[in-house]
Amino acid sequence: MTPQIQAFFDEATFTVTYLVSDPATRLAVVIDPVLDFDPKAGRTSTASADKVLATAQENNLSIVWVLETHAHADHLSAAAYLKEKTGARVAIGEHIRDVQAAFKPVFHAADVTPDGTQFDRLLADGDVLTVGEMAIETLHTPGHTPACVSYRIGNNVFVGDTLFMPDYGTARADFPGGDARTLYRSIQRILSLPPETVLWMCHDYKAPGRDTYAWRTTVGDERARNVHVHDGVGEDAFVALRTAKDRTLAMPVLILPSIQVNIRAGHMSPPESDGHVYLKIPVNRI
Numbered sequence: 001m002t003p004q005i006q007a008f009f010d011e012a013t014f015t016v017t018y019l020v021s022d023p024a025t026r027l028a029v030v031i032d033p034v035l036d037f038d039p040k041a042g043r044t045s046t047a048s049a050d051k052v053l054a055t056a057q058e059n060n061l062s063i064v065w066v067l068e069t070h071a072h073a074d075h076l077s078a079a080a081y082l083k084e085k086t087g088a089r090v091a092i093g094e095h096i097r098d099v100q101a102a103f104k105p106v107f108h109a110a111d112v113t114p115d116g117t118q119f120d121r122l123l124a125d126g127d128v129l130t131v132g133e134m135a136i137e138t139l140h141t142p143g144h145t146p147a148c149v150s151y152r153i154g155n156n157v158f159v160g161d162t163l164f165m166p167d168y169g170t171a172r173a174d175f176p177g178g179d180a181r182t183l184y185r186s187i188q189r190i191l192s193l194p195p196e197t198v199l200w201m202c203h204d205y206k207a208p209g210r211d212t213y214a215w216r217t218t219v220g221d222e223r224a225r226n227v228h229v230h231d232g233v234g235e236d237a238f239v240a241l242r243t244a245k246d247r248t249l250a251m252p253v254l255i256l257p258s259i260q261v262n263i264r265a266g267h268m269s270p271p272e273s274d275g276h277v278y279l280k281i282p283v284n285r286i
């Protein structure tokens with residue numbers, strides 16, 4: 001079984017969304033869909049998600065799951081929109097509960113129960129979703145966030161923000177609940193897969209000397225030349241490098257709108273008494 005994989009790159013947030021389908025049954029999943037958000041105007045758009053829906057329709061695909069690799073801190077999820085349009089169910093790693101518990105007080109979000117019930121399915125390490133002839137295995141790969149998971153479908157692994165392209169390195173580990181040492185161990189787990197395993201990134205920011213975006217690599221390539229974790233880089237050296245780099249990074253532009261929507265499985269906060277929806281900016285909290 002070879003899944004068909006179509007990638008959609010959102011240049012506003014450097015995010016890659018995947019439409020992965022089983023050619024035999026035309027059943028499909030969407031991994032990490034983006035809801036466009038203009039923070040200057042406070043306006044959403046479904047243009048990016050609609051491209052995924054149009055491609056699914058053109059190819060006669062039924063989207064049955066939306067899979068999140070984590071509660072993204074840099075873009076809003078279109079999971080709720082895709083669910084409304086297709087009836088797909090929404091799944092995420094079970095440790096989303098920890099992320100909800102951490103952020104509920106930050107946003108004083110009375111409606112958010114930190115039990116993951118906003119999602120249709122919470123995935124534990126080793127859980128397998130069957131979609132047509134595709135077996136989608138969940139690998140818990142924490143470190144960037146505590147709830148991060150990767151999805152393995154045969155020879156392909158959708159790694160979320162566990163790894164970036166070899167010339168860029170790895171994701172930051174300084175968000176609440178993030179941990180560089182834990183990230184290193186998750187990365188080693190991915191890199192222990194066969195060298196020909198294909199790895200699909202959730203983000204690409206280009207890299208010095210590279211002027212095109214890229215999101216597909218292999219375990220072998222990462223082991224040979226990932227600038228942060230190639231073979232031979234030990235845990236302590238990685239932790240030192242990652243921690244030093246994280247000290248230089250500003251918060252993502254969309255972290256505040258993203259997290260409050262994404263812990264609600266892509267739903268906005270409930271409308272206020274005037275019927276309108278407001279997102280919050282907690283002051284001096286993160």
Ligand SMILES: N[C@@H](CCC(=O)N[C@@H](CS)C(=O)NCC(=O)O)C(=O)O
Binds near residue numbers: 013074171172251252
């Ligand atoms: N400039 C981007 C940065 C987003 C960001 O922090 N991305 C995370 C993944 S969610 C990361 O690991 N970035 C690594 C880096 O910027 O070097 C933004 O503002 O959205």
Ligand SMILES: [Fe+2]
Binds near residue numbers: 144161
């Ligand atoms: Fe991320």
